Amino acid sequence: MSTRLRLGVNIDHVATIRNARGGPHPDPVRAAQAAAAAGADGITAHLREDRRHITDGDIDRLMAEIDLPLNLEMAATEEMLAIALAHKPHAACIVPEKREERTTEGGLEAAGQFDALRPYVSHLADAGIRVSLFIEPSERQVDAALRLGAPVVEFHTGRFAHVEGEEQAAELKRIANAAALAAKNGIEPHAGHGLTFDNVVPVAAIPQLAELNIGHFLVGEAIFTGLEASVRRMRALMDEAMPERGLLGASRHPAPGRTAPS
Numbered sequence: 001m002s003t004r005l006r007l008g009v010n011i012d013h014v015a016t017i018r019n020a021r022g023g024p025h026p027d028p029v030r031a032a033q034a035a036a037a038a039g040a041d042g043i044t045a046h047l048r049e050d051r052r053h054i055t056d057g058d059i060d061r062l063m064a065e066i067d068l069p070l071n072l073e074m075a076a077t078e079e080m081l082a083i084a085l086a087h088k089p090h091a092a093c094i095v096p097e098k099r100e101e102r103t104t105e106g107g108l109e110a111a112g113q114f115d116a117l118r119p120y121v122s123h124l125a126d127a128g129i130r131v132s133l134f135i136e137p138s139e140r141q142v143d144a145a146l147r148l149g150a151p152v153v154e155f156h157t158g159r160f161a162h163v164e165g166e167e168q169a170a171e172l173k174r175i176a177n178a179a180a181l182a183a184k185n186g187i188e189p190h191a192g193h194g195l196t197f198d199n200v201v202p203v204a205a206i207p208q209l210a211e212l213n214i215g216h217f218l219v220g221e222a223i224f225t226g227l228e229a230s231v232r233r234m235r236a237l238m239d240e241a242m243p244e245r246g247l248l249g250a251s252r253h254p255a256p257g258r259t260a261p262s
């Protein structure tokens with residue numbers, strides 16, 4: 001059943017700008033507050049192993065000061081597992097991470113790393129954390145997520161965002177097929193990476209998707225319009241896809257931690 005699509009705002013790149021000078025400004029927690037005021041349903045932050053943007057202190061403060069559910073993106077390492085278990089965020093999204101990469105270049109090889117990932121999924125789940133796997137939109141990866149017992153997958157939309165024309169249409173179809181397969185198997189499908197005002201609507205129209213996580217573009221656009229305006233515009237574009245999702249009205253399934261509209 002289709003629902004109003006949730007928007008998770010990734011505030012990593014507020015921290016990138018802050019870290020360029022080493023001081024406290026701009027504060028990613030203040031950005032999370034602005035995103036919440038603009039209607040975000042959740043906050044996403046990727047605590048990279050090299051701490052190039054979000055820091056441990058940011059995670060402490062996001063947990064303490066923000067009412068929205070936190071989706072902690074993390075590599076499958078002992079260090080990150082310990083941090084997740086100490087904080088118990090609403091969700092933990094396991095992502096692949098390479099020290100040299102500029103950004104997350106592809107999805108997690110959930111099928112190929114099945115045995116290595118299994119203990120991470122089970123430790124996180126045992127702690128009551130909703131586990132998500134950031135994967136490519138393929139049957140092989142959805143099948144691995146199912147066998148791993150992950151309740152959520154997030155499809156990497158980076159390729160969709162970077163190709164054009166027929167290639168983009170084919171990639172959109174791949175995401176739609178993978179979302180349908182995940183939903184059919186009881187896995188909640190999310191999507192994100194590289195989404196912008198120009199490319200979000202067809203992704204938002206995929207009826208099985210429950211959440212989009214968007215960051216880099218929103219933070220970049222905030223330079224010109226302010227973060228609240230940029231989040232509100234993204235929300236409005238996502239809502240434009242509601243008729244295609246078979247939804248004309250308000251959310252039937254509220255975001256976690258929110259009260260259902262009567």
Ligand SMILES: CC(=O)[C@@H](O)[C@H](O)COP(=O)(O)O
Pocket residue numbers: 010012046048073095102103104134192193215
């Ligand atoms: C996994 C993912 O897509 C996000 O973490 C996003 O890429 C922002 O972080 P980076 O730019 O550091 O990859």
Ligand SMILES: NCC(=O)COP(=O)(O)O
Pocket residue numbers: 010044134154191192193194195213214215216217
């Ligand atoms: N998981 C994707 C995410 O959180 C945001 O990616 P981007 O919009 O910063 O590319």
